[in-house]
Amino acid sequence: MVHFFKQINNSIMLGALTSLGRSAAFSTGRSAFVANGARVNAVRSIGSTMVMNAEEGQAEVVLVGCGAPNRGMGWYHAVQMIDKKCPSASLDYVIEPWFMGAGGEGPGGADFKVWQGEAEGAGVKFATSLADLPEPSAPRLALISGRTADNPRLLTESIANGCSCIYLEKPGAPTVAELEAMATEAEAAGVEVLMGYNKNVCKYVRKTREFAETVPGSKVTFVSNNAYENTAESLGECFERNAEGMLKNMAIHELALLASFYDVNVDNIESVTADKEFSSMQTLPGPSGNDFTDFDKIKFTIKTKTGTEVSVQADRCGGTDSYAYVTDAEGNEIFRYYMPDEEDKAHVKELEAKYPTAMPYFFTQDPDYITVKERVAKHTVDGAPADGVATIGIAVDTLKVAEYLTPLLQEQLK
Structure with missing residues (x-):
């Protein structure tokens, strides 16, 4: 020591x-x-x-x-x-x-x-x-x-x-x-x-929200992907290491977006509907030999009592890109923005060359990790508002939503 x-x-x-x-x-x-x-x-x-x-x-x-x-x-x-x-x-x-x-x-x-x-x-x-x-x-x-x-x-x-x-x-x-x-x-x-909800300050989130605001009756879907191998061994290790479950881990960033920008909280949720065709829930052994049950991919739509409709899609084996898309009142996709976008892909390649064995998602979110840390550090020094950074109050609302949704979605997928 x-x-x-x-x-x-x-x-x-x-x-x-x-x-x-x-x-x-x-x-x-x-x-x-x-x-x-x-x-x-x-x-x-x-x-x-x-x-x-x-x-x-x-x-x-x-x-x-x-x-x-x-x-x-x-x-x-x-x-x-x-x-x-x-x-x-x-x-x-x-x-x-x-x-x-x-x-x-x-x-x-x-x-x-x-x-x-x-x-x-x-x-x-x-x-x-x-x-x-x-x-x-x-x-x-x-x-x-x-x-x-x-x-x-x-x-x-x-x-x-x-x-x-x-x-x-x-x-x-x-x-x-x-x-x-x-x-x-x-x-x-x-x-x-x-x-550290870095997606609150992401470019793709801002661009998508700004576009959706210009289209009456539109709906936003936030998509999060990770690049685990689609095998029982890989997913079992993932389930055990992230034993709090997908909604409290991988998809918690998207739930924070819903709590921050779409007035989603447990008191304001009218309905939750799983997309059964897309979603998957498995029980797999982890490295310890114990079984863990979790979603390897999930998609669901939340309707609020105040009239908002927003969707989340998360896939443990979906790749490295996150994105969001907007559909019009008829359900037609009219806008999509990726993270990283074309501007950021060159930066991602530089980081991949510098850290070839690091987790790929570090690189796609690199600018946003920097933004959140810098705003929090500056706030620590001079008290200036940390614009866009979630407070622990938002985190409480987000975790409440995760705990509320998990058993509902599990029941729908049985």
């Missing part, structure tokens, strides 16, 4: 955040950091290691849960920040208890050690616990990208260790009750929680 030398006392930060308005709090906190001598030439000595520190105008980012290189979402977040794709975010710390502990000698452990050495060469410090962190030397942002089941505990630890804002990966928690408790805890501490 790594223990950092805590040489700075900046407990003023959380007090300032609680007692002042948000913008004033961030300003006061930043002044306190500077006045307290916490940053000298943007470099701090911790133990015997010189670590690059967040500079003026940057959040001090703590990545909680890195995962395996080329596979973990946390790893890709780290790569983007190390490559300085997010100007307001300085990746100063990575908390990775699995690969720095029991998982270090197992699958992926050797690859992680190699990547850890490269990241440390770029000034990133690694530890196994948030409790090992020194006091913040800049507004501290926790980016929690670990196992969903661990998120309630990790949020508590992030608050206790000086994080003034939290970026929480979807779906946030295993259950609605846990996510609501997390929201209450964060609010009581004066800590804002924003969600």
